[in-house]
Structure formats: C-alpha cells, structure tokens
Amino acid sequence: MTEARKLAAILVSDIVGFSRLAGADEDRILARMRTLRSDLIDPTISVNRGRVVKRTGDGSIVEFRSVVDAVRCAIEMQQGLVERNAGLPPERRIEFRVGIHLGDVVEESDGDLMGDGVNIAARLEGIAKPGAICLSEDAYRQVKGRLDLTVSDLGQTELKNIAEPIRVYSLEVGAGAQASPPPAAAAAPVAAQPPRLSLVVLPFASLGAGPEHEHFVDGVTESLTTDLSQITNAFVVARNTAFAYKGKHVDATQLGRELKVRYILEGSIQRGGSRLRVNAQLIDATIGAHLWADRFDKPMADPFDTQDEIVSRLANQLRPELMAAEARRAEHEENPDSVDLYFLGLQVFGKGGVDNIRRARELFERAVALDPGNVDALVGAARAGVILGAIYGFDDRASTLAEAETLLIKGISLAPRNFWAHLWLGFVFIHTNRAQRGIGELEQAASLNRNLGAAHAWIGLAKIVMGRAEEAEAHINEAFRLAPAESFGFMWWHLLGVAKLHLGADEEAVALFRRSIDTNRNYPLSQFYSAAALALVGRLDEARAEAKSALALAPNYSIARFRNAREGDNPVFLRQRERIAEGLRKTGIPEE
Numbered sequence: 069m070t071e072a073r074k075l076a077a078i079l080v081s082d083i084v085g086f087s088r089l090a091g092a093d094e095d096r097i098l099a100r101m102r103t104l105r106s107d108l109i110d111p112t113i114s115v116n117r118g119r120v121v122k123r124t125g126d127g128s129i130v131e132f133r134s135v136v137d138a139v140r141c142a143i144e145m146q147q148g149l150v151e152r153n154a155g156l157p158p159e160r161r162i163e164f165r166v167g168i169h170l171g172d173v174v175e176e177s178d179g180d181l182m183g184d185g186v187n188i189a190a191r192l193e194g195i196a197k198p199g200a201i202c203l204s205e206d207a208y209r210q211v212k213g214r215l216d217l218t219v220s221d222l223g224q225t226e227l228k229n230i231a232e233p234i235r236v237y238s239l240e241v242g243a244g245a246q247a248s249p250p251p252a253a254a255a256a257p258v259a260a261q262p263p264r265l266s267l268v269v270l271p272f273a274s275l276g277a278g279p280e281h282e283h284f285v286d287g288v289t290e291s292l293t294t295d296l297s298q299i300t301n302a303f304v305v306a307r308n309t310a311f312a313y314k315g316k317h318v319d320a321t322q323l324g325r326e327l328k329v330r331y332i333l334e335g336s337i338q339r340g341g342s343r344l345r346v347n348a349q350l351i352d353a354t355i356g357a358h359l360w361a362d363r364f365d366k367p368m369a370d371p372f373d374t375q376d377e378i379v380s381r382l383a384n385q386l387r388p389e390l391m392a393a394e395a396r397r398a399e400h401e402e403n404p405d406s407v408d409l410y411f412l413g414l415q416v417f418g419k420g421g422v423d424n425i426r427r428a429r430e431l432f433e434r435a436v437a438l439d440p441g442n443v444d445a446l447v448g449a450a451r452a453g454v455i456l457g458a459i460y461g462f463d464d465r466a467s468t469l470a471e472a473e474t475l476l477i478k479g480i481s482l483a484p485r486n487f488w489a490h491l492w493l494g495f496v497f498i499h500t501n502r503a504q505r506g507i508g509e510l511e512q513a514a515s516l517n518r519n520l521g522a523a524h525a526w527i528g529l530a531k532i533v534m535g536r537a538e539e540a541e542a543h544i545n546e547a548f549r550l551a552p553a554e555s556f557g558f559m560w561w562h563l564l565g566v567a568k569l570h571l572g573a574d575e576e577a578v579a580l581f582r583r584s585i586d587t588n589r590n591y592p593l594s595q596f597y598s599a600a601a602l603a604l605v606g607r608l609d610e611a612r613a614e615a616k617s618a619l620a621l622a623p624n625y626s627i628a629r630f631r632n633a634r635e636g637d638n639p640v641f642l643r644q645r646e647r648i649a650e651g652l653r654k655t656g657i658p659e660e
Contacts, residue, residue: 136211292379421621454468491513585598627658
C-alpha cells in the first residue's frame with residue numbers, strides 16, 4: 069500500500085445530539101441534513117478549497133492546505149447554521165461542534181488520512197461547545213495574526229488518548245467572532261461577505277406555450293446551474309434553493325444578502341411557433357447593477373439538443389464575464405492573494421498582444437508562488453508560455469513547450485478533473501509531434517466539460533497535422549456550435565482556413581482568414597496564413613501588406629521558424645505545409 073506523510077490542516081465537525089434529534093423525527097432531520105449538506109456545508113468547503121476525506125454519518129473530516137481556509141470555512145458554516153436556526157425551538161436546532169488542528173498526517177493510497185493530525189482534530193471537536201470551534205495551539209498560531217477572532221484561551225488541556233496536553237483556544241461564533249476585514253472594508257467581517265464567484269441561477273421565466281414549455285425552461289435552468297458549478301472556485305447555489313424563488317419578484321441586493329452571493333443570473337425563454345427567444349442578464353448583487361445581458365433567437369429542434377445549445381452558449385459567455393468581474397474586484401485589493409492574482413492575469417491575458425501576455429504570465433507565476441496548489445494559475449502560466457513561444461515566436465519554442473508540459477502535468481496531478489489542464493496539454497502534444505496523444509487529452513477535456521469548444525476545434529487541428537485535413541471541418545463546426553462565434557470565432561475561423569489551405573482550397577481559405585483577422589487583430593498566425601493564401605491565389609500586393617502587418621506583431625517570424633514549428637511528420641501534412649511555406653516566401657517573409 070502506498071502512503072505518504074504530509075502537513076495538513078484538518079477540520080472535524082459533528083452534530084450536537086444527533087441521536088436525540090433523529091430519535092424525535094428521523095425523516096425530518098435527515099431531510100434537513102441533506103439540504104444543509106447541498107446548500108451550505110459542501111459549497112462552503114468547496115469555496116474554501118477543502119477536500120472531504122470522510123463522512124462520519126452526522127459529521128465529516130476535511131483537509132485544507134491552509135489553516136486560514138479551514139477557519140474561514142468553519143466560521144461560515146457556523147454562521148450559516150445560526151441563520152438557519154433562527155426562530156426554531158432549541159430541541160429542533162442543528163448545531164455543530166468543530167475542531168481544527170495543523171499537524172502531521174499519513175495519506176493512504178485511497179486518499180484517506182490517518183495519524184495524530186486527524187486524532188487531535190477529532191478530540192478538539194469533542195470538547196467544543198455547541199456552535200463553537202476549538203483550535204489547537206499549532207492551528208491558532210497560523211491564524212491569530214491574520215484573523216481578528218474573539219477567542220477563549222482554554223489553556224493546557226488533556227485530550228483523550230493523546231499523550232501530551234495541548235493548549236486549546238475556543239472560538240464561539242455566536243459571541244461575535246469574525247474574520248479580519250479587508251483593508252477597503254474595515255467595518256464588515258470577511259465571513260459576512262459573499263465568497264468569490266458566488267452565483268445563483270434563478271429559474272428562467274417561461275413565456276407562453278404551456279406546461280411542456282415550462283418543463284423545457286426548468287431543464288435549461290438546472291443544466292446551466294450544473295455547468296456553471298464546474299467553474300473552478302465557483303460557489304453556485306443549489307437548484308432546490310434557487311427554485312424556491314421561482315415566479316417571485318425579488319430585489320437583487322436583498323437576494324444577494326439572503327443567499328450570500330455576489331452575482332445573480334436571471335432570464336426568460338419565450339416560444340413563438342417553432343422559434344425560441346432567450347433573454348439572460350447577469351447582475352452584481354452587491355450593488356444591484358447589470359453586468360452583462362444577451363438576447364438571441366433559436367429554432368426549436370429536438371428539446372434536449374436545443375437545451376444543450378442554449379446552455380452551452382450561455383455558459384461559455386458567462387465564464388469570461390464572471391472572471392472579468394472578479395478581476396475588477398481584485399484590482400482594488402491592497403494585498404491580492406493567489407486567486408486575486410489569477411483573476412487579474414486572466415483579465416490582462418484577454419487583452420491580447422505580447423506585452424499583455426507577458427504581464428499575464430508574471431501574474432500567474434506570482435499566484436503560483438503564493439499558492440503552489442492553484443492549478444488554474446499553473447495552467448495560465450503554461451498557456452502564456454505556449455503562446456509566447458509557439459505562436460508569437462518571442463521565446464524559445466522547444467523550451468517553452470517543455471516548461472508548459474511540466475506545469476500542465478503537475479496541474480493534472482493536483483486536480484485530475486481540471487479540464488483546462490487537459491485541454492492545454494493536448495495542445496502541447498499536438499505542437500510536439502504527438503497528435504494522437506493530443507486527441508486523447510482533448511477528448512478527456514471535452515468529457516469533463518461538454519461546453520468546451522476549443523477541445524473540438526483542436527481535435528480538428530490534430531487531424532490536419534495527421535494529414536487528414538478533410539476531417540477537420542466537422543470538429544471545428546462543433547466548436548462553433550458550442551462556443552459563440554463573437555467570443556471565440558477568430559480561432560475557429562483560423563483553423564477552418566488552415567484546413568482549407570491544406571486541402572488546396574485557397575480562395576476559401578482567404579475568406580476564412582479575413583473573418584478571423586476581422587474578429588481579432590492581435591493574432592499574428594491568422595495574418596501570416598492569410599498572406600500565404602493571398603500569395604497562392606496571385607494577389608501579391610495584398611499578400612505583402614498582410615505579411616508586413618503580421619511581422620509588426622511577431623517580428624521574429626521567418627520561413628525557418630515556420631518549418632521548425634512543424635507539428636507532425638505525416639508525409640501528406642509535410643507536402644501541404646511546404647506549399648504554404650512557398651506562399652510565405654512570395655510575400656517577403658525572411659528566410660531566417
């Protein structure tokens with residue numbers, strides 16, 4: 069059996085008097101427990117980056133990388149229970165005891181944890197008062213300078229089956245304990261603030277067409293809730309809670325306070341004949357301001373296919389909008405943490421251009437330095453390196469791709485279900501003559517996120533590299549279906565153009581590259597390929613002008629770099645690629 073020792077923050081929680089509560093009304097208490105777990109406990113653990121090691125019936129053992137995260141999680145859970153117990157008689161209240169310890173643990177091959185680190189946390193939970201949190205001295209030492217807590221020093225305390233007495237501190241949430249406020253909002257406790265990327269998807273309104281249409285619209289809401297929950301670090305209110313507001317007029321800021329969320333997504337779906345009109349809007353619940361809105365019409369086809377297409381479009385548009393909103397918040401943080409830096413990196417990266425991508429890579433690397441377990445930041449740093457080395461040609465191509473591969477493999481080892489890591493590892497494999505392995509990673513990414521248009525588009529790229537460009541269009545069209553063209557189309561148009569160029573359909577390629585360039589003028593490869601296509605159809609003046617524009621973005625580009633960047637060794641692919649190199653030569657692109 070494989071096992072490993074490590075230092076971890078361990079949280080153990082348990083319900084006070086569970087046997088008594090269950091004996092009085094077992095069905096009711098179990099239903100309340102399921103609701104608490106889905107609406108409060110699990111989302112709070114997730115947003116604070118905890119890992120549930122074990123359920124213990126009426127409690128749980130949770131591992132955190134940071135004691136601060138563990139204490140924040142405990143505070144938020146206890147405060148959530150205080151709110152839910154308000155107005156209930158004492159005999160019906162569900163109250164937790166919590167113990168937290170920082171110590172050495174042994175991780176078994178199945179992920180279970182054993183050792184004194186777990187045992188001490190469990191004993192601390194056992195001596196905690198109802199609604200309180202007991203911290204060992206080792207845990208308290210980590211947080212006392214970062215959290216302003218109302219605590220009682222219980223002194224050296226004997227714990228059952230623990231050899232030496234341990235100094236214990238008790239945090240009683242009901243007595244006004246709170247997390248330290250951020251500098252910009254000193255009057256408000258952190259625990260009372262909505263968590264990052266916290267969102268409720270309100271039931272979309274069904275306009276017209278009767279009960280059958282209403283079921284269809286509810287399905288869209290449920291699927292969208294599920295898909296948005298896959299965003300890393302996101303806290304999305306559970307479906308059951310959100311549907312309690314169905315058909316009700318709600319004030320956005322009041323709802324945000326009630327559910328402790330920053331963002332509200334609401335909308336409607338109207339049916340007229342064989343067409344659907346979808347309206348959606350994203351609201352900042354902290355101030356009641358609209359952040360984003362979209363309206364689009366769609367023909368009604370198979371209900372499930374239509375649901376999937378609506379959900380994919382909305383999910384793909386909402387993710388960057390939410391990230392941008394979080395980045396704007398992070399800009400005002402005096403001491404940004406790892407997640408803040410990640411959001412800032414995304415915002416800068418999205419602006420495009422070499423300087424912005426370099427700046428984004430710096431921000432991602434700072435995020436990783438603060439938290440080596442921030443997988444999204446690892447992926448961000450890898451992605452920026454790939455683009456600087458393999459696309460713009462500013463950094464050494466081989467070394468940046470090798471560094472990116474190392475980062476992405478590390479990310480997958482930390483978070484095997486992180487679809488972004490699988491996606492970009494697939495991209496790296498394609499660009500290092502391992503297209504078949506790349507397809508495997510891309511298929512894995514698509515299985516983890518059904519809305520990931522890039523996974524399908526890059527499978528199309530892999531088919532081009534394998535000398536099967538005629539198969540690429542179907543995969544790229546799937547990317548168009550899943551991801552809105554106005555947001556991602558430049559890449560999809562570019563890849564379609566590359567496929568057509570490899571098939572000798574040069575006139576079609578010219579038109580496709582033009583659409584890519586018109587959508588995003590900061591992507592030099594579209595301009596280089598466009599120049600080659602124009603040259604191959606005899607429009608040399610336009611080709612040279614396009615090449616000049618492309619070299620302004622990537623001045624290190626050359627025929628040699630184009631040839632050295634070959635992604636595969638398939639003979640069909642190489643013959644097609646050599647024809648493109650000849651087109652580039654006609655535009656005046658330097659040989660070296």
